[in-house]
Amino acid sequence: MSTSTTLEAPNSGTWDGGNEPMKASYGKLMMWFFLLSDAFTFGAFLIVYGLSRHKHMPYTGEAEAFQFSTQWWPIPEKVFNAFPGFHGVDLPLAFVALMTMILILSSVTMVLAVEAGHRMDKNDVQKWLLWTILFGSIFLGCQAWEWAHFITGTDEGMVLADGTRISGANLTVNQYGPPLFADLFFFITGFHGTHVFSGVVLLLMIFINTVNGVYEKRGHYEMVEKVGLYWHFVDLVWVFVFTFFYLI
Amino acid sequence: MSSTDISINEEVHHAHEEHDHHHEQNFIEKYIFSQDHKTIAKQFLFTGIAWAFIGGFLSILFRLQLGWPEATFTFLEPILGGWIENGKLNPEFYLALVTMHGTIMVFFVLTAGLSGTFSNFLIPLQLGARDMASGFMNMLSFWIFFLSSIVLFSSLFISTGPAAGGWTVYPPLSALPEAIQGSGDGMTMWLIAMALFIVSQLLGGVNYITTIINLRTKGMSMTKMPLTIWAFFLTAILGLLAFPVLLSASLLLIFDRSFGTSFFLSDIYIAGQALTNTGGSPILFQHLFWFLGHPEVYIVIMPAMGLVSEVIATNSRKPIFGYRAMIGSLIGISVLSFVVWAHHMFVTGMNPFLGSVFMFLTLIIAVPSAVKVFNWIATLWRGNIRFTAAMMFAIGFVSLFISGGLTGIILGNSSLDIQLHDTYFVVAHFHLVMGAAAFFGMFCGVYHWFPKMFGRMMDEKLGAVHFWLTFIAVYLVFMPMHYLGIAGFPRRYYNWTGFETFNIFTDMNTFISISAILGFSAQFIFLFNFIYSIYRGRRASANPWHSNTLEWTTPALPGHGNWPGEIPAVYRWPYDYSKPGAAEDYIPQTVPFSQTASSNLPHERELE
Numbered sequence: 001m002s003t004s005t006t007l008e009a010p011n012s013g014t015w016d017g018g019n020e021p022m023k024a025s026y027g028k029l030m031m032w033f034f035l036l037s038d039a040f041t042f043g044a045f046l047i048v049y050g051l052s053r054h055k056h057m058p059y060t061g062e063a064e065a066f067q068f069s070t071q072w073w074p075i076p077e078k079v080f081n082a083f084p085g086f087h088g089v090d091l092p093l094a095f096v097a098l099m100t101m102i103l104i105l106s107s108v109t110m111v112l113a114v115e116a117g118h119r120m121d122k123n124d125v126q127k128w129l130l131w132t133i134l135f136g137s138i139f140l141g142c143q144a145w146e147w148a149h150f151i152t153g154t155d156e157g158m159v160l161a162d163g164t165r166i167s168g169a170n171l172t173v174n175q176y177g178p179p180l181f182a183d184l185f186f187f188i189t190g191f192h193g194t195h196v197f198s199g200v201v202l203l204l205m206i207f208i209n210t211v212n213g214v215y216e217k218r219g220h221y222e223m224v225e226k227v228g229l230y231w232h233f234v235d236l237v238w239v240f241v242f243t244f245f246y247l248i
Numbered sequence: 249m250s251s252t253d254i255s256i257n258e259e260v261h262h263a264h265e266e267h268d269h270h271h272e273q274n275f276i277e278k279y280i281f282s283q284d285h286k287t288i289a290k291q292f293l294f295t296g297i298a299w300a301f302i303g304g305f306l307s308i309l310f311r312l313q314l315g316w317p318e319a320t321f322t323f324l325e326p327i328l329g330g331w332i333e334n335g336k337l338n339p340e341f342y343l344a345l346v347t348m349h350g351t352i353m354v355f356f357v358l359t360a361g362l363s364g365t366f367s368n369f370l371i372p373l374q375l376g377a378r379d380m381a382s383g384f385m386n387m388l389s390f391w392i393f394f395l396s397s398i399v400l401f402s403s404l405f406i407s408t409g410p411a412a413g414g415w416t417v418y419p420p421l422s423a424l425p426e427a428i429q430g431s432g433d434g435m436t437m438w439l440i441a442m443a444l445f446i447v448s449q450l451l452g453g454v455n456y457i458t459t460i461i462n463l464r465t466k467g468m469s470m471t472k473m474p475l476t477i478w479a480f481f482l483t484a485i486l487g488l489l490a491f492p493v494l495l496s497a498s499l500l501l502i503f504d505r506s507f508g509t510s511f512f513l514s515d516i517y518i519a520g521q522a523l524t525n526t527g528g529s530p531i532l533f534q535h536l537f538w539f540l541g542h543p544e545v546y547i548v549i550m551p552a553m554g555l556v557s558e559v560i561a562t563n564s565r566k567p568i569f570g571y572r573a574m575i576g577s578l579i580g581i582s583v584l585s586f587v588v589w590a591h592h593m594f595v596t597g598m599n600p601f602l603g604s605v606f607m608f609l610t611l612i613i614a615v616p617s618a619v620k621v622f623n624w625i626a627t628l629w630r631g632n633i634r635f636t637a638a639m640m641f642a643i644g645f646v647s648l649f650i651s652g653g654l655t656g657i658i659l660g661n662s663s664l665d666i667q668l669h670d671t672y673f674v675v676a677h678f679h680l681v682m683g684a685a686a687f688f689g690m691f692c693g694v695y696h697w698f699p700k701m702f703g704r705m706m707d708e709k710l711g712a713v714h715f716w717l718t719f720i721a722v723y724l725v726f727m728p729m730h731y732l733g734i735a736g737f738p739r740r741y742y743n744w745t746g747f748e749t750f751n752i753f754t755d756m757n758t759f760i761s762i763s764a765i766l767g768f769s770a771q772f773i774f775l776f777n778f779i780y781s782i783y784r785g786r787r788a789s790a791n792p793w794h795s796n797t798l799e800w801t802t803p804a805l806p807g808h809g810n811w812p813g814e815i816p817a818v819y820r821w822p823y824d825y826s827k828p829g830a831a832e833d834y835i836p837q838t839v840p841f842s843q844t845a846s847s848n849l850p851h852e853r854e855l856e
């Protein structure tokens with residue numbers, strides 16, 4: 001076949017092959033498609049949350065008279081109202097608001113790291129990655145504290161029908177409401193926490209690479225951009241988890 | 249580090265081209281932890297074939313039980329050991345057989361074996377790429393699949409037996425080891441295997457998608473791609489969106505089983521003792537499962553559709569009829585596949601209004617499916633048909649898809665489903681339309697692309713014998729099942745002789761079992777032909793079928809990097825067969841219009 005001798009050029013539009021449509025490298029595409037797929041995993045969990053919650057009775061009485069009971073789904077403000085160092089003070093959602101702020105802040109520093117990468121500014125990339133790692137780790141620490149508090153429970157706890165008093169929560173029974181309340185809390189925030197943890201590990205890896213000048217030598221900081229995509233996704237998921245568990 | 253440390257495209261490809269000329273690969277790099285898409289495809293194929301024989305063998309075991317319910321099977325003791333008690337198959341083992349047959353065939357053969365083989369093999373070759381976007385992830389995808397295979401395979405040998413709650417693993421049956429032996433360790437292993445399997449699918453899937461988007465050769469626009477590629481592309485997208493939901497369901501089930509949560513469990517009494525689980529919903533699991541489960545049947549059938557379209561066009565020596573309609577119908581099927589899952593759940597007590605919505609959406613799928621069937625038949629119509637083994641399997645596919653598809657219209661009706669649900673009618677339907685049909689697609693692919701895989705031809709005569717025996721056996725097995733199903737004969741029953749109503753079907757069941765054994769035996773002809781031809785087959789030329797697509801422009805046995813020189817550019821669509829005025833009855837995609845002045849159509853003249 002004399003194809004190689006032809007003078008005729010094949011079509012060369014955006015989607016005509018021989019190029020990367022929209023200049024999206026395959027690594028970035030892979031990350032996008034992975035995130036799409038991961039979104040479905042989280043979507044399934046949040047649907048499980050929605051349907052499970054819908055199956056349970058809501059609390060219909062006065063907010064002041066609210067008490068924990070397995071009869072109804074608890075009001076989130078009454079569950080998540082503790083703050084480290086303020087024992088016994090009712091601060092509804094204060095701590096989780098702080099956590100959320102920190103995570104959103106970490107997204108901002110991530111954007112700055114990616115932007116520094118575009119400028120090929122190694123020092124700035126290092127600086128902003130370090131901030132992101134710091135905020136991410138603080139978020140994980142906060143979550144650990146919140147879990148610990150959730151597991152230990154409050155001093156009053158809940159009195160069961162047979163008179164026993166239970167405090168805190170595990171996967172089979174909890175003081176806040178129906179078992180599924182704690183099950184879903186542990187599972188979904190845990191699954192999200194695992195994602196944040198993986199993100200921090202990835203960030204550490206690219207931080208080390210940056211310090212060693214791997215990307216400088218390569219001529220671009222695309223890896224920072226890819227991890228950035230993942231990090232923003234994890235933040236976005238948190239916004240949904242936060243909405244479902246704490247606000248609604 | 250190399251898993252995360254992926255550099256951009258161009259560099260990789262430079263590296264590849266360097267490799268082609270200088271670096272000699274050692275045995276392990278070349279055959280075991282190979283990153284070459286062709287080797288990985290063969291690895292998937294071999295594993296898939298091994299699984300298919302295991303899965304088929306399991307079905308023969310339970311067909312023996314169904315066909316001869318009163319017989320004693322002492323002769324099976326050497327193989328099955330404790331599962332045969334006084335010559336009788338253990339009833340719980342029967343359920344495990346059915347479960348494992350389904351799991352193996354649906355996931356390990358027709359998903360990994362079919363998509364894994366042909367997506368890997370054909371995507372770079374038909375697109376004009378040196379390899380997949382990430383060879384490393386591709387390799388990882390196979391080896392994680394292999395690990396998953398090992399886990400599932402070992403579960404066959406543990407004392408409590410493999411998972412036995414059906415391939416759909418509905419809780420509470422699958423969640424409580426007290427309910428059935430198979431829900432013990434066997435189920436745990438099933439879930440681990442499935443989680444690994446999903447990871448493998450995701451790694452493979454993102455690779456297929458990005459390769460198709462980014463690594464097409466010059467001139468290969470989306471509408472010049474062969475239909476195989478379109479099918480693999482959409483299949484990979486379906487997998488990417490559907491499998492994570494199964495992952496969610498599996499993880500929640502793992503927690504219910506091992507950590508005492510109540511996601512799918514509520515109000516259960518075992519031996520008069522109430523379990524502590526409250527508040528969960530087993531129906532929720534069904535929703536999650538079928539959100540994967542329904543797209544999954546299209547994940548199985550769409551690659552087969554792609555392969556068949558290609559083979560039918562090549563061997564009819566005619567352009568595929570309605571190329572764009574074929575793409576459109578594939579897209580239509582893909583979209584619809586996500587909004588019909590609850591037709592598997594008509595009898596779970598869901599709102600009848602919801603049932604009618606799902607019924608409506610389900611029946612709409614008949615439209616794109618009919619478009620495809622019409623186009624295949626129209627392609628065959630007055631073609632110069634060459635009955636190669638691949639072509640016969642392709643035509644067999646169309647036949648099975650029609651026979652099985654028609655009963656789908658019946659089953660899609662929520663009112664008819666009340667009678668037919670969980671009967672052999674369902675078994676007959678899905679075995680024809682996605683089981684046997686997808687197998688035929690796979691055989692069609694193996695016979696057609698064997699020359700490119702191994703540089704040798706398979707034996708056509710043995711192929712024809714294999715086809716006719718399989719084709720006849722499939723119909724003999726599944727046609728009678730429709731009658732059983734209409735009579736209300738339930739599936740998954742170990743023994744039906746206790747029911748007066750069903751005793752009249754003894755002969756029919758025996759007949760089905762004999763046909764199944766015949767069909768299974770015929771596969772050994774294929775196995776022989778396959779293995780023999782790898783070593784002793786007739787040597788193949790570079791383009792033995794006179795086909796247009798790019799893989800046939802490679803050498804007879806393409807090496808690492810696929811094309812020895814430059815990657816060819818593409819000028820035309822892949823279906824220029826029997827073009828009036830052309831010197832030969834095929835014009836490969838690499839031939840520019842300037843060289844085919846005699847056959848160019850008016851609108852192609854400007855492209856000369």
